Amino acid sequence: MSGPRTRQTAVTGIGVVAPGGLHADTYWKNVKDGTSVLDRVTREGCEHLPLRVAGEVRGFDPSALIEETFLVQTDKFTHFALAAADAALTDAGLSKSAWEEAPYSVGVVTAAGSGGGEFGQRELQKLWGQGSRFVGPYQSIAWFYAASTGQISIRKGFKGPCSVVASDEAGGLDAVAHAARAVHRGTDVIVVGAAEAPLAPYSGVCQLGYAELSTVEDPARAYRPFTSAACGFVPAEGGAVLVVEDLERARRRDVAVRATVAGHASTFTGASRWDRSREGLAHAIRGALDEAGCAPEEIDVVFADAMGVPEADRAEALALADALGRHGTRVPVTAPKAGIGRSYCGAPLLDIVAAVQAMEHGLIPPTPGVFDICHDIDLVTGTARPAEPRTALVLSRGLMGSNAALILRRGPGSAAR
């Protein structure tokens, strides 16, 4: 997707449903303060699992936000996405009257790592407990990876291009790039995001096979990327949805441009081959820089993937040096997800949100719970660092081997916020 862009993609709306933050503002408060919201897993049916710590979304009441007709046919991962999409549209100043006349001008892209595990478990228990005639028909759509894309578009009446990206955790970044391409090709607005709900018994068991999963019992010690005590990652639920649109269109309707999507690239280096992810990640960073027309020195902050596995952390630190040269050891790096957990495809979306907010507020948030860094990077720890970041690099890797890099630039409308 190189070549001159006739249409630039602006981020004009943000919606968040995250552990410790049911709104973008509360999410940012935790992120900037470096508050960890990791806690013991409290979900029914998960108590006996060796997965002890996670980032749970608490206090989320879907029935207060979403119509019952949508609730009965959707999993929690879609509830999160529907709620975040509503918030993003509101933030972008878009209401039904804005697209009623032109429903084909709005599309939806989501990324998904696992679909609706909790809904699926319930129906499969009916299958084996009572028989196939007791499985509800909504099972056919609720646990599907594409459910959130479909339900957002149906609920809002969007008829523009819809898709779902299933490319591992890094797919969260790929989805945003896909949305930018759709805008580039002529769709005015894309609602893009990812939210996941992996904290349920069946979904929890599925994750136990991941060698990278942290099974540490103490929330303060369970997820410490870039330290010698790194012992794996902590999973989380939730995610974020963005409204992206043609920059000129955003200017015409006089809405604040919170950031622009400048460049992206992704690579694949194989499941849990963290040594190889060094090369894959570096290649993705170079590709994103190339597309953005951005010099390495222009990167003002890096939101790291921060897997929390020594070999993976080393590969990421080295990839930064490989792709950014000496700047790779000087640029501020942060990993808010150390205090939130990784909501799979939702995690890079939450990092995008934090990157936008960091550029808006002139603050680089710290990496919660991390102090003794054992890699040659400038990891921001302790408290937020005042700065004036104009360009942010967001990195993401998946357990199945995807690597992606996305570059965001501060929006011309940011100063007004």
Add this chain to the structure above:
Amino acid sequence: MTTEVTQLTYDELAALMKKGAGVTVEPSDLESRADAPFADFGLDSLGLLGIVGELENRHGRALPTDAERCKSPRAFLDLVNGTLTTGA
């Protein structure tokens, strides 16, 4: 579970629509607009399919394949009740 022959009423249909598809509708509204398409009440085809399955489980017998294709409450009730009574 019962194999007794019973008549499906608008009350019961409204309750099934609520339970299976999250659709809130007054039984009296369902009855007074009995020829309106199910879609007008907010019930989609998967929702009706779920109601058919629930009735089949409840009565321990299959309904005709046409049941899930009924367009309106009246057509559905006529078909279901016709089947439940004649097939006894």
